[in-house]
Amino acid sequence: MSRILMTFGSGFLAALAAGWLAFPQIAYRQRQQPLAFHHQTHAAKSGVSECKDCHAFREDGEFTGIPKIETCAACHSDRIGTSQAEATLVNDYIKKGYETPWLVYSRQPANVWFSHAIHVRRAGLQCSDCHGTIGASDQLRPYEVNRISGYSRDIEGRSSARLGRSPAGMKMSDCEDCHHKRGIEVGCLGCHQ
Amino acid sequence: MEFTRRDLLTWGSGITAGLVLTPVPWKLLDDTSIWTQNWPWIPQPARGPVEVKNSFCALCPNGCGMRVRMAAGWPVGISGMQHHPVNRGALCPLGFGAHQLNWHPRRLRQVGHQGRACSWSDALAAFRKACAEGPVAIIDGYPDRAASAICHGFARRHGSYRVALRAEQRALLPYEKWSGVPAAALGYDLENTGTILSFGAPLLDGWSAPGRFARLWSVRGAGSADSQLRLIQVEAAPSHTAACAWRWVPIMPGSDAALAAGIALVLHEEHRTAPNAPVPSTTLADAAARTGLSVDAIRDLARLLCEHGPALAISAQPNPAVAALNVALGAIGTRGGIVRRGRRTEPLAAADTLPSHLRAVLVDASVPADFLASTEAEIFRFAAWEGSAGRNDWLLPAPGFLEELTDIPTAPLSSIETYAVAPPLSKPPAEVKSAAQFLMAVDSSIPDVEKIIHARCRQLFQSRAGHLQGEELAAAAPPESAQAFEKQLWSGAVWVGDPPHFGGIPCRLTAWPQSAAPVARAGWTAAWPAPVLPPLATKLYQESSLREPPERRAI
């Protein structure tokens, strides 16, 4: 009988270990950002003090998201400094006029409609409430994409099992939690499209 | 101690029990279902700034005003332009899906010579050779554009210029014949008509500028019993127009002329005809017999026409009898009738008959796909999409919807003159060239479209005639400088000429026209490969039974 218990137990423990430690790593593929962008450095060197200086709204309330390459070109028309990233930026993107293929940690899928205007202008949320300290980061962490669903870990990782280490979850359940906390009820199509 | 099968089973059950307590099964469930929500093979709309631009539809010569919604630099949605004087915010169904036409699988992307792929230089060489060897004809489907001016100018030097007129334009030819006023300077003053007697004209179903009549009809009491605009539809089959008309009069197919004569006869008997109007030489009984209506029914029709004037008869096909009925009704050059707009004096040379022994014929992309050039000459046909009728020695890919700069002249049947400019909104594929660009490559002395448009804008400004219309222009003072004037035109404002002046159409018609049968559409084919429609048109004929499929009837 004890033998049965031992064999059973060993299998049991092995499964637990694999499931809790290995699986969360295997489930995601890591991808490096095209450039080593430093929020901190930009804040320090080029007097931008607030997020909205670069991540602005259009007058119709549409959020511009990550600045277009022209914004970078405004300062980086020629190489500033000697870093490899600098060279890539100037030669591969600015000179050729290509947009930088940033991997957006918080990019929601096409079926999600998220209005920054409503959350920032009306509800008065702070950028950091959802995006954490990325604004103060001195380097860009790798972008982790789920191998099956293709979602960034930031919007999916804190899934039903609450895995992952994203600053604040951006999965539907996380949106719901926040909405419930503030007593704001919206229908499915309030956030989906 | 060896590892028995039983141990394996026990161990396996341990694993299973353990896994259930890890995220693995649940996360896999979640991820796979999320995967189904974002299947990689399902196309994703592009992300990008959204803006709305004014433009005009150049798919047919009516140039309806449109508002084009752009996302990430491409048109993604179309709606009507409220301030456009002719279509007043209404568009035909095809207009709403037109922005997808440029990616139609039957889009032409390759120069073709008798079915073989060729290059533009080949086509140019061949056309240069042709011009050198003999006269060429250029056929335009959308006259009075800057591009038309280029064709016209080129043709003046190397041959002749012809225009492929649409049926509703050709219906005006009898008046041109009788009055000498070019049909291209005539329009219907529908805005003031009281009763319209339509001989099978699909007034509510794509006739002329489709939006124009639809708006009129709805604004002036559509459907209500005491409508200000009474539409009497004379048609054998219960068409969409017949279904919505104030009265539907089913008659024998092809008996339009007989009915027109019959009505004219009644008007004459009751001394209600205009002075010196011709009298048909038929009898009422005969008309009744041919149309399958009772004599009283015909009398009723005549009475209805006089009861709620001004009355106007419109035929789908050129039909002298119907034209003569309008003369009898006194609807020529009068309010609510057929009016003269603008100062144009020279008629358009119709492309039905081409001059003999031509060396080559160049057909512009604006010519309808079902036009068939009746000639032995070498044909250079421009088209954005497949499906052009007849023998086309050279098939040349032209810019598609909203892909080229063009100006928008007056719509054919409009009662007022208009002018607008449609800058390109959609990037054309590398392989395409418009006929104008082609001709400019042949003859470098020709000014380009943009120059011509600038010149025309300046001319308009100097003429001081008419005014500009645009939503933000409603209250604003008229522009002071030519530059401001032009700027507004380029940003979607419409120049509107002075209201129609009545009279000025001396219609001399002594005898009632004999040719009862409508004029055959010489040079046009009834059977041609299914026309290219916006892909979403399938909603109308394949995914519902609202319309007949294009193979059977062009929408």
Added chain:
Amino acid sequence: MNTRYGMVIDVDRCTGCGACMIACAAENNVPPAAERATPRTGITPMLVHTVSNGMEGSLKREAFLPVACMQCENETPCVKVCPQQAVEVDASTGIVMQMPQRCLGCRYCMTACPYHARYFNWWDPAWPAGMEKSLNPGVAVRMRGVVEKCNLCHARLHAAQEKAAAAGKREIDPRDYVPACVEACPTGAITFGSLADENCAAARAARSPEAFRLLARLGTEPKVYYRSARAWVRALAEPRNETRRKEVQRG
């Protein structure tokens, strides 16, 4: 303020041109017909039916009846039957919302809908190469195997809400929210607005004596009204009943 969006469709103004159907499909990224699609397998969230008074020859009269989701207010059939809450009536707008991403594709809601206003994606949505550039960024493309229907052009409501928020307003400007079919109709046959708002044109039109609703006696309180001066058209509100149809024709 509690809005209740609805429409009043003037049947006497509908010319059956089909502009609403195409405008709807373009706005909502509905794909063109799959090769084997038919009127019974196509996707037409707005569908114009050709109806007739059942007579023949010169007595035959036809009309056109645009049918989209009726936005049933009471006992909403599809909402009641969906096993996993993929459909709901939005409390603040009264719009019956279909969530394709939640949908299981069981099609129970389609059997429940009295108006056949729900459509199943029998095929993967497909556009000719390059045409995906013409897709509306405000609407997610539905995948094969789910049900969809008219959401009253919800993307346009989103845009209006965002615009309002950007301007610091809570309520949207009604002029900013007009569904594609309403905007497209060349004869202005469709009046759209909140039926709960007394001084809204739609609410007034809905109270006209000539206004009617399809299968109103089922008690589902549809928020799409029709209007016609013709008795035989108004008779279409009742369920199919040959006997009654004959009576209407006679009288």
Added chain:
Amino acid sequence: MASAVLTDRRWIARGAKRTSTSRFALWLAPWTLLLALGIYAAGLCLYYGLNQTNMDNRFAFGLWIFLDLSVIALGAGAFFTGFLVYILRRTELKPILNAAVVLGFICYSGAVAVLLVDVGQPLRGWFTFWHPNVHSMLTEVTFCISCYLLVLTLEFIPVILRNRQLEKAAPAAVFEYRLHHLVPVLAGVGTFLSFFHQGSLGGLYGVLRGRPFAFREGFSVWPSTFFLFVLSAIAAGPSFLMLVTAAVEKLTGRRQVPRAVFRRLGFLSGVLLAAYVAAKSVDTLIWLNVTSPSVGFAPWEYYAYPPFGSALLFIEIVVFGLLPAGLLLYPRTASSHRWLLTGAALACSGILLNRFVMTVQTLALPTLAFDEFLRYIPSWQEVATFGGLIGYGVIVFSLSYRYLPLFGEAKKEDLHVSRS
């Protein structure tokens, strides 16, 4: 495989007379083929989507739903027999119990499999459990069916474990023993679950306000069809059990259970069927005279579209209802094995017809004034999937019969009968 077949004897219970391995294989072959075809067809539907079927937006439910409703109704024999044996202590039915369980298992597992093919997004199936809509009959059905399938599996396992070879394994034996004590509880649970989903399957259509042909008033949340379906299911279940047993007896040329069991089942079936017919008639009258007219539908028009004439209603209630009830109850016919089976067959046909009318006619009939009467012919993929299910059923039942004590308790009496 081959060796398994050769050593097949070792697996067959001692003393049980079974046909030779080769003949058995021969018998399985066609059914295996059918199953394979079915799996292929289902695969097509899963890979290419439901465009492989002939269902459409108007005929959104087709052959498969009819199939599911039918097999689940016929499978009702399982829970009902369990209920009788363990709850009502009708031990005389014990001999047939295992067969009933296996039959139920086949019907339910098959139905669930087909349902998974029938939905457009099988991978989202679990949403129903994660975001259930408690007002939906389908939620009720999904929950009960999946739970009851679990119950049936648990009931099936001990039967499997009583296989000659498996019995040898000590832990298995222990497990079996434990489970065996659990079975009465399971039977109770099963009864509860089945009662509900049999009902909600009826409710599925009964609540369709938009389909007045199916819509019924009812008590609180349950339309009358809820109770009619329960009644008809438990009425037909035993009949189907009889038919299957009879079929087995015919094929094996061996008597499996004492005639008494048949008569008992027949009697039960008859009584319930009679009750059902009565209830159904009342319901139909109320529906035709009150429910439908109240929302403006002219009931006679339901039967104005051939082939769905009023004859169908007559056949369903009289020929397939009253008549079999009589055959099963009237002592003279009930005592005749042939008449008993005839009655059972008619009863089952009645259920099939009822489910067919509810699923197909409901969708075919026009509701809107400008609707047309619709036709729908299943595609070969749909039919093949259907066939696959039947193949699956026959195979599982044959294997069970060969290797497991299906009619185990019957053995002694069985020999007894054959001696006398």
